[in-house]
Amino acid sequence: MAQRPRTPQNALQRQVGETAAMCARGWDMLRHQGPGQIQFWFIALVIGSAAGFAAILFRYAIEGLQALVYGTPDVNTLASFIEVLPWYLVVLIPMLGGILVGLLLHYGTPDGRVRSVADVIEGAALNDGRVEKKAGMASALCSMITLSTGGSTGREGPVVHIAALISSWVSNTIRADGITGRDLLGCAVAAAVSASFNAPIAGALFALEVILRHFALHAFAPIVIASAAGTVINRLAFGDVTEFTLVEEGVLEFYLELPAFLLLGLTSGLIAVIMMRAVFFADDLETRIQNRLGLPHWLRPALAGMILGLMALQYPHIIGVGYETLERALTADLVLWNAVVFAIFKVIAVAVTMGGRMGGGMFSPSLMVGALTGLAFGLIATGIAPEISGAETLYALAGMGAVAAAVLGAPISTTLIVFELTGDWQTGLAVMVSVSMSTAVASRLVDRSFFLTQLERRNVHLAAGPQAYLLAMFRVQGVMRKPTDPGSASEEKVLSMIDQGIWVRQSATLEVALPLFDKSGAAYLPVVTVDDDGTPTLQGVLYHVDALKAYNRALAATAAEEHS
DSSP: OOOOOOOHHHHHHHHHHHHHHHHHHHHHHHHHHGGGSHHHHHHHHHHHHHHHHHHHHHHHHHHHHHHHHHSOOOGGGHHHHGGGSOHHHHHHHHHHHHHHHHHHHHHHOSSSOOOOHHHHHHHHHHSTTOOOHHHHHHHHHHHHHHHHTTOSSBSHHHHHHHHHHHHHHHHHHHTOOHHHHHHHHHHHHHHHHHHHHTOHHHHHHHIIIIIIOSOOHHHHHHHHHHHHHHHHHHHHHHOSOOSOOOSSOOOOOTTTTHHHHHHHHHHHHHHHHHHHHHHHHHHHHHHHHHHHHTOOGGGHHHHHHHHHHHHHTTOGGGSSSOHHHHHHHHTTOSOHHHHHHHHHHHHHHHHHHHHTTOOOBSHHHHHHHHHHHHHHHHHHHHHHOGGGOOOHHHHHHHHHHHHHHHHHTOHHHHHHHHHHHHOOOTTHHHHHHHHHHHHHHHTTTTTSSHHHHHHHHTTOOOTTOHHHHGGGGOBHHHHOBOTTSTTOOOHHHHHHHHHTTOOEETTOBHHHHHHHHHHHOOSEEEEEEEOTTSOEEEEEEEEHHHHHHHHHHHHHHHHHHHTO
């Protein structure tokens, strides 16, 4: 029988079907293999542009609100400006800002805590590159209010979290898998940091070193593209200028001065540890005071704001980001006593702000404390041996990088940020020596960085690497076998183990279960739910070999991502 000719309608339907299948394959490739595809770079460019604009808008929002409440939009002259304000306004403005922050946290977050860089790191490691949406948006508003009303923190941490919100929305929209989601997160963070500092190299490396915590080759190209987009947006808004201008170039007197910079690195590392522990001490102290007095959570930032205002009556440099004082330190426009006192009270102010849950980041404060530390050290060092010493400003520059690198746990990106902030590439050896020593010291006294120590305090163990935190990602429920599965242990033996108290909860993770295998010596554990009266009910059986297989697969997948 002759074949009937194909009608145009059937041909059109076939073409439409093939096109739809091709689009579906392309969409699936984007979701699961995006970072390895050139098309993914265009998405990186879009995300980088969006994050860059968000960083610039956040900066403008802070300046606009600050102009409204203080009467000056210039963050670089805020310390001088508030000296002429009435004393009651100096105290009242941060306190009212704290009340607004407290109310936002009360209604916008489940725990009254501002989200920060630590939460972005946690999202990258444990949540496929996603962060909380509602709590994140509330935290961004809190940080904007804090920085506009005198909170002694920085804008870079909130900008990183805002970028993470953008990438999380994109990842959820395209239903990206873990690798793609993390790389989208890295792109957004790199662009936000670059747009904040006009520092494209440091922005890209910050995303890899601090957020993703690996240098996978597949992630490098899209992250660099996004970082470049953020830098272009910064230069369109502010011009191709550095954040800080040095009065004179740093001059390193050959190699005789290098031991002094090693000692500066050691000092800076200890100062960074003091600064971090002061924040944690203040957080614990304020929590105890709040619980003892029965104060509502929303009043905590207000009390911190009041304390900041009272401190600012005597030391106005603690108010806000502190760029004016930082500039004075980098240009050696302070005497030794002022540099020391300003550094001490800035540390106290940062601890009060962060402990009061007011919002903001740690990077700018660490730059300021580092510059003051370096200047004080430089004034002493050059006074002792002036004939073999360079400028005091070189010590301020090296101290700025050394303290910031120790706080962030990011020696590579922080070194580059210092260079790109100042435009001074001739003093690299001094800065690198100080940074390497400070991070080596600080990483042994805290859990590698301020952010990772924050997570450790919440029992989120990321500092030790994937071998430590991957176990917490697997619930027993997802690995156990049902009691009725073929080859499962006999119900009689399982119930006998329950009677002996050898069991694990269904909601537990492998982090809890694996030590129980070592302790009991059993090849399997009963999995139970516990009733209100404490009676365990059998739900399944967890085999030691199944738990180890799941863990090994996760380790292999992580290693493959980090080395791809």
